[in-house]
Amino acid sequence: MSRYRGVRDIPDEEYVAPGSALCAGCAAEIIARHMLKVLGRDTIMVNVPGCYAISTLFPYTAVKVPFVFGVFGGGAAVAQGIRDGLDILREKRGINNERVNYKVVVYVGDGAAYDIGFQSTSAAIHRGLDFYFVCYDNEAYGNTGFQLSGATPYASRTSTSEPVGDSIGNEYRKKDIFEIWRAHGAPYVATISVSHITDMLNKFEKAKEFRGPKLFVALSICPTGWGASEEETIRIARLAVETGMWPLKEAVYGEVRHTFIPRRLKPVEEYLKTQRRFRHLFKPVRREEEIRRIQEAVEEYWRRVRESEAGG
């Protein structure tokens, strides 16, 4: 059933041009590129302040589909306005061409999705807005210097959670945005990772079947903020999936299915060690208890998945 079976099936068309000013090795660019390959030319992209905004620095833009820039908290509200405008043209003016049928996709960071834009997104989902909402989750406010967000994982260093003295870095847990969105009753919710490109392409493709809110959260490796080597972007994304820290799943009308179940979980430290934001867990002294706490949370998650997916 899957339309994309391997990288050979990736569509050739490119809707993103080179020459943007995002950091070398940034996963947010890889996600946007593949998202647009599947959604295609007839897409209007909405973006708000955040790293991806610098794909478009006036008077230059790397994005080759219509691109509208809104306020930080208002991505989904802008999408509502565009969708409503197009629908009015079709329903009231009787216009029916490819343009009024354009897809609307909001492409924003975690600060926008989990925090400041959460209210407008929640409201749009509640109203059943027919749109795609794709969060590239680099787990902090990247564009302004990597401050803590509601998506920052436990123990991560950010510029507002410096691990000084006994501090562990970020002491809060990452919000479970997948579950929060699912609880709204959206028709399609999915997690994706750049390490699993065909899984990502197939999920974007599948989402096209549904009318209403289609929500994606993508782990977005951020070499600059995470303190990782640029060439490691894909390896780190893969480790996030294989350690079980970033589950790949989808929910269709609330029904959850994992699209990749690691047979044996790799130890979380293999992932944590690739990034300077977790270095204080290992140096100068190894924080055994904290590492175990992260490991146990992951194992507990997968224990519950195995129970429910085996039983269901």
Next chain:
Amino acid sequence: MYRFRFHGRGGQGIKTASRIFGTAAFLEGFNAQDFPMYGPERRGAPVAAYVRISREPIVSRGYINNPDVVIVGDETLLFDPIADPLRGFGGGVLFVNTPSTPRIELDGHVVTLDITGLALEYIGRTSAISAGVGAVASKIAGFTKSNTLDAVAMELEEIGVPGELIDKNLKLAEVSYDSVPSFDLESLPSIERSDFVDMGVVQVRLDDGYIGVATIANLGNTAIRKTGNWRILKPIIDMDKCTGCKICFAYCPDVSIYMGDDGKAHINYDYCKGCLICSSVCPFKAITMVREVKTL
């Protein structure tokens, strides 16, 4: 008042260089104001920093649009339309970090030095040029060597550079300081002595009034901005080993790999930023890397 504007690429230490210069000016008894551009400071992307120094209290604020001295940390920026380092430059002193010798002389007011080469020699890294750039600016302004080196040590210590690395940076700073001439700032042609020229109203460069709404009609026009000069390492595909599997093509963040008619992957060096993701994902180890040699 004298206005110094620093240009470089994110990650080169241009902001630190401007701080070193500001601190050196302070040690020389000047009032000093130093601050970086606010905006996206991506690794490799053009950045700028500004320093005003004056014997009188400085009341001006905002970006410097009419620099007396322009310090360029990366030669390729001279041709970058967004960085535009010569904007507003009135013919004071221009310094460029480059291994080449200048083709224009401007009565000896163009100074060059290969700080990147020196950084490689003294520190072992091409990206850590802040001490050299700061020291060059300090020498151009005619500050003493001891104040310059003190400023380097103070600023590097403040950002947490370990002791032995500071020593190497001091060596780089000293060699850079000794390699460039001093100028009598007071006699530069561009110097506007009044403090009142850019006082009060901040001169932010904006486009002409007729562009009321920021609309870009030419989609994908970043293609005229070549990001290829961000590269420090350059990926090279061995065509004998490439099977055309498309994996590197799939993962390149910057759309810089295309599949040729020969069925193999090719790199577009105009844009490749040198992240080396392609090299790390190639299952056939067909992509190796070499150090980039920049050509103008």
